[in-house]
Amino acid sequence: MKKVKKHIILLTPLFTYFTFFFFAPMFVLFVYSFWLKTSTGLVPTFTLHNYLYIFSNKLYPITILRSIRIGFITAIICVIISYPVAYSLTFKYKKLQDVVLYLILISLFSSYLVRVYAWKTILGSNGIINQILRYIGLIEEPLTFLLFSPTAIIITLVFILTPFTILPIFSSLQNISADLIEAANDLGANKLKTFYRVTLPLSMPGVITGFIFSFTISTGDYVTPQLVGGTEGLMIGRIVQDQFGMTYNWPFGSALAYFMIFLLIVLINCFIWITAILKLKRKF
């Protein structure tokens, strides 16, 4: 009985902190989403108006869809380019492992704002790419389509989130016992088959974690679309921010936030479900 008490004592600070600064704020936000903004201020009531309002103006569904599309493409690219790096780190670069990891960590922990800004200076009409292209005489006029587009957002977000996806995939690959891979080889599986039937399925938890991280972070990002997105790259984060800033319509902002959380949960579960189905199929 003594042990039961101990874990409660150890968890009390965490529990208290989360109750006050996470669950309570999330609850307040939820309550706000049912309030109403009128010309005189915020009216405490219970109405679904804010949620229905999302569909009243084409701008909101279009922006939400665009955010999800950008987030999804970003997450898929992140996972695809993270996998070879994580794989090599685990199975190939025994000596270089620390060096490559440091390079990845440097990217991961350098300032987020600065990393977005870096792409603005690279892609801009006076940016590095245009300067180089003009210097070597490939173009006369700067390419203006590079910056301020959904593509620029994806390039930047993939750059920011790839280190974030490499780490979970790497850590799940590290947990795979070498015996399993050897066993597959001994049983006559070639390299590709071993990878497809042993390594990849066993590293799926890391892939899913990486995907979820990059998908949610990029879908809800605010800074990147603001700095490199332009008008074509308007994303949901900006609209939510507007409600809490200029427009001062907190109830609508809260409803948007909860609608976004709801969509993210549904989509992530779809993704996990699809990977589970693919895995099942492979067994036969």
Place this chain on the structure above:
Amino acid sequence: MRLKKGPRFGVLDVINIIILLYLLFPLAVIVLYSFNLTSSLKFPLEGFTTRWYREVVQDKSFLDSLRYSLYVALAVSTISVIIGTLASFALTRYNFKFKNIISFSVLIPITLPAIILGISLLSFFAAIDFKRSLLTVIFGHCIFCIPFAVLVMNSRLSGFDVSVEEAAKDLGATTLQTFKYVTFPIIRPSIIGVMMLTFALSFDEFLVTFFIIGKRNTLPIVIWGMLRRGVSPTINSIATMVLFLSMTLIIIANKYAKIRTLR
């Protein structure tokens, strides 16, 4: 034994080099242009100067924000490491009801988009009429730093051999003595690692801070202000300094606690 053919330069290496270049080239651009003679982003570079660094170091708003950021990050890393370590002990050493739910719930804040944490904290502080200041920023930062603290400590504590503690107790050590002379020295590297990691996370945080900051601006808020105003070479020099600061922190952190186990 086909796997142990030994390293051979192949397609995979080429792919890796391209990806690493993609991850590092933008940072190199920032560092290079922070020393550029003119304020434009001309290619090739026009000369070497430390002028932008001298300008930054004399800028009062930069120095103030740096001080506030360090203050916030120090407080955040201290709170996070204490709460995170205690929770991690409970999660790795004891079996109890709802353990899975708790381990999962701890991670929710870092899987949510930061903007949602920001607006929920803003709504909360407004609802309870709590004035926004550096204190609210500290409260906000801990919410995404504690999960990381728990993750790193879990990876350390789950591999902890409890028998050494039992041995100490069998030899007559009290609970406090056991902690002081056995447990703490073993987990100390992870504690330092967690502090560095959470320090770096807090020092760099922008979006949550953006919603709950008071009158005193942290460094990322000042950088954001500069970015809004346009391209300035001083941004490059600030960025370079911040880059080297976080690099130092991360190298120290990784030396003590293997952040690679981060999940």
